[in-house]
Every structure is written in structure tokens, then in C-alpha cells.
Amino acid sequence: MQLWYSERHTQNVKFSIKVDKQLFSGQSDFQRIDVFDSKEFGRFLTLDGYMMLTEKDEFIYHEMIVHVPMAVHPCAKKVLVIGAGDGGVIRELVQYQQIEHIDLVEIDELVVEVCKKYLPQTSCCFGDERVHIYYQDGLKYIRSYENEYDLIIVDSTDPFGPGEGLFTKEFYGNCFKALKEDGIMVNQHESPFYDEDAIAMQRAHKRIVESFPISRVYQAHIPTYPSGHWLFGFASKKYHPLKDLNEIKWNMLGLKTKYYNTRLHLGSFALPNYVEELLRDVE
């Protein structure tokens, strides 16, 4: 027998992973949740059939969405994480002793429960005493905060289904408001390669540019996401992602990373011309 998981990266492109077995399949109030075991990628989680993370390459996404802003902000103490029910962002954040408080707002409690049970590699650190979980819609949660956070990490799904509200102008404006005067927001920013992803990426970028004085985009190689070329948005009230990177200070922390390093931090903001053009078109 052969069992294959397939995801359509576009209508005309399919990415398939040979599966050993399906460990979980369930329907929450928000989405279908599945967990599979595979030889190539270890365990992997899909939501509504879309790849969220695999044990083999999740380190890339989670390191890049956390360490880039943390190496720029001089002393982030209070952090808000939206989405991220798998716990990967939390695992990276709790390594920083300076962080005093982490609020995690995840719309779907079942995602957290499933990840706690099947994906210990990412869900290992929910028990950290600084972590506070709220099962709410991030779009609603953020409305009531002002001048509260040093860093907001938007670890959303794609801009349709439960994640849709996290790509709106209202949401980015409220993130701006909820950040302190030197706060940083980082978000998963879709991909520039396939047309449909590129349009979503441009739409998000336009709205972030309208909300924040500093808005730059950086990239990483994430093999299990469409095209493998994935972007993150760095939006900030005060700090510049390159000029305000404190390489020595970050390296002095001695954190163990498999993807991120401060040289790569600088390099990841150097984008291909065609991506720069897509961004400029909406700036």
C-alpha cells in the first residue's frame, strides 16, 4: 500500500508526501485538523488540508519569525503571539530570559490540544510560567489594547478561512495601537512566486505600509511551503531591521539555532529584483 498526502500549491502544481499513517483527523469549530507521520518529514500538521508544519523543516519558519525581531529590539519584555497554536513560536521565545510575559491568542483550542498530544517538538513549552493562552479571535483580542506590547508576532494561516481577519487594515492598525512606542510587529507574509500568493503578499504589504512608518520584508527557504520561497514582514515604529540589529548582543546570548544567524539576518532582507518590484508596486 502507498498513502500519499498531496497539497495543490496552485491549481496546476501539486506537492506530495508519502505518509506512513494518519495519527489524527478531526473537525473543530473552525477547521479540519490532521496529523500524519511520514518518513521524509517526520510528523506533520495540516489545517483544512494545507501544510502548517513538519518536524523536519519547522525550525526554519519558527526561528525566522522570532529571532529576527528579537535581535533588533533592544529589550522586548512583553510579547503577543497571534495564531501559533502549534507552540513553535513559544518554544523559540522562551529561550530569552529578558522576556517577562507572553500572551498567546489562538482561535482554535483543538489545534493546541492536538499539538500537545502529537507534536511535542513544537508544543514543548506551553508550560512555561510566562505563557498565557487565550482562545479568542486575534482580530477581536487586539482591539482592546493600547501601548501594551514590545513585540507582536502574527503567525497566521493563509488569508482565507480563520486567518482572513489577520490580513486586514483594521487588524494591522490595531496592532500598531497595541504596540509600545518602539514596538515591532512581525508577520508571515506569504510567498512572492505563484501569482495567487503574490497577490495576497502584495495586499498584506500595502496595508502594513499604510499602518507602520518602517516596513520591510525578509525571506527564508521553507521547502514544504508553496515554492519554498517564503516571506516575512517586519513592521516597526522605531527600529530598523538592519541598522538596529545588535549582532554582538544577540550572539552573546549563546542561543542554539539551526537556521538563523546574524549574518543570515542581514542577508535575508536582500530580496530578488522581481520581489522588490512586487513590493514597490504597492508602496
Next chain:
Amino acid sequence: MQLWYSERHTQNVKFSIKVDKQLFSGQSDFQRIDVFDSKEFGRFLTLDGYMMLTEKDEFIYHEMIVHVPMAVHPCAKKVLVIGAGDGGVIRELVQYQQIEHIDLVEIDELVVEVCKKYLPQTSCCFGDERVHIYYQDGLKYIRSYENEYDLIIVDSTDPFGPGEGLFTKEFYGNCFKALKEDGIMVNQHESPFYDEDAIAMQRAHKRIVESFPISRVYQAHIPTYPSGHWLFGFASKKYHPLKDLNEIKWNMLGLKTKYYNTRLHLGSFALPNYVEELLRDVE
């Protein structure tokens, strides 16, 4: 009817493209050659079933294998290209007026003929008077040259089948010999992500490090290659790929590129930790 081209990126991972129709299928003395038309990627060429190039993303590979060394070497005039029967490397090279002579050594004449007929986007510049084509095995060709070339570009297939000899210590040693005293060799260097590719990448790197005093690796996002995370090797007798990059001079040339720029040049040498470790293991 649905027609899908599939490539196994590993035994457990499959990448599939919906095909409009097959334009060519033939067997040369060396390999099976196929050309397809697709909505997502335009025309694409496969050799022995492996993806070589698509019209949608070939610019990334060809720009990165040509402009990186050309922006470092102060005045490359005589260039040897091994493989590259599709013409993409030639198309990028002939944009440099300083180049006086290009030798192209391709083992398989049928690849050139097929690309001339079906892939004008890459094969457009074979007619340039500076281009001289030799239908020979690059491994044999290179043996008889000494102190001849400013730049050698090794645009090989994977390290099995016809491309195997282009990953040997003998070959790299002969490239060193065929280069002038300030010559540069650039090669396609496989991918660090899937185990089998990573082993091939390490093997190539070890042999290049043993042959050249300066040997660095750089990366690009190539969506249609396994994992989308592709590496190139920069091996040199004298020039350093970062310290000797002349950004102003290259930008003064006014070449139009869709991927390459000199900021990205610098960034592309900043590798993830896990890739650095794979390289260090064999250095």
C-alpha cells in the same frame, strides 16, 4: 483529461506539474529528452525525467550562476561553459561587452537542437559570434587546457548519468589548471535539504575545497528544484566573492536582471547554520 508530470524529489516526496501537452520526447546517445508545455511554468525541459528548467523560473538559476562571478572578476574576457546546452548561461554572458570569447562544451548535441527549436527563451543567443560550441565530454575537454580561462561555469546535471564526471576531483583539479592565475570557477552545487542531495553537495564541496584556495557557497530560491533551496559553488584562485565584489562597477553596466542584484549577491553567501555545518564537516 488531466496530464501530470511528476518528479520524485526523494523516494518519499513528489512534485507534480499539470501539463498541457508534450512537445518533444526523444532519446539521445546520453539521455532521454522531453519538452512539455504547462500553464503554470510555461515550457519546461527534462532530462531522464529530471527537471532542468522551466520558462517561469529559469532566470533565477541562470542569473545566479553567471552574474555572481562576473560581478567579482575585474575583467573576465575568456569564459568556458560546461553543460548548459539550453543556452541560458550563454544568454546572460553575452550581455557583457567585455567578454571576447565563450567556449561552450556540451556532451549532448540533441539537447542544443531541441532547445533551439522549443526553448527560444534560453537558446536565443547561440548565434552570438563570440560563442563556440564543442560537442564533447567536459571532463575530457578540460584536460588539455592550461592557464586559458578567466571564468569556468559548470552548469552540470546531477552527479549521476552524463553529469557524473563533472563532480570528480580530477575534473575540479583540471578546471583549476585551465584557469588563469586569477580565475574563478562556479558550479551548480546541489541542495542542502534532502539527505541524498546534501551528501552529493558535501562530496562536491570537499573536492572543490581540496582543489581551490578560496571556496565559498551561495544560495538561491529555485522553486522547481528539489526543496527549492539550491546552492552554487564559488571557487577561486585569487578573488573573494564578497570582498572583491565591485558593486558600483557592476551596477554601472546597467544590465537588466529579474533576480540578481548586488545586495542579494552579498546576502546569498549568508547561509543557514545547518548548511554551514554540512560544509564545515567536509572542509
